[in-house]
Ligand SMILES: Nc1nc2c(ncn2[C@@H]2O[C@H](COP(=O)(O)OP(=O)(O)OP(=O)(O)O)[C@@H](O)[C@H]2O)c(=O)[nH]1
């Protein structure tokens with residue numbers, strides 16, 4: 352009789368955990384994205400948008416929006432049994448941006464979510480990660496009814512480097528969001544490998 356190792360007999364794998372940021376302008380769907388893929392009940396820090404905030408909170412395009420993130424969103428997704436991502440959604444409004452430095456500490460990479468109706472809202476996020484050399488991919492959240500621009504146009508408008516991946520996505524769809532997250536991990540790993548090669552030569 353052959354004594355193979357049964358599935359159950361396998362030693363448990365200690366998964367690698369990676370931290371990924373989800374950034375972008377106000378109301379682009381960051382909280383929605385984290386909620387769509389998280390396997391734990393996402394931690395949210397939503398506050399009601401108030402009448403008093405109306406002059407500063409630009410809700411054009413997301414008129415149905417009632418709340419906004421004031422600190423962060425937190426979620427977790429197991430991509431493979433040996434790879435777990437911790438997701439940190441940033442607050443979108445400028446007055447909470449002081450949180451970003453804290454949140455980006457130790458991050459492997461980031462997703463910059465963009466809404467093509469308000470593309471300029473994600474300039475600051477693109478700029479932020481470029482300056483700090485944090486690998487990022489751009490996810491264009493395809494809201495229904497939004498004017499859909501071809502990826503090339505969005506890339507040009509954001510003045511993205513050729514190497515930065517850009518994907519169309521739906522922040523409400525688990526599978527769509529997973530694709531974006533896999534892209535961030537692969538992109539960050541590829542950049543890290545390039546850097547190692549460059550150092551070795
Ligand atoms: N139709 C459509 N609506 C979406 C999509 N993603 C988000 N929404 C809606 O858009 C609004 C904004 O979503 P949030 O996830 O709160 O956006 P956010 O980026 O976290 O916003 P802040 O934290 O305030 O910056 C919500 O009303 C969502 O239901 C999408 O892909 N399609």
Ligand SMILES: [Mg+2]
Nearest residue numbers: 381382419420
């Ligand atoms: Mg939010």
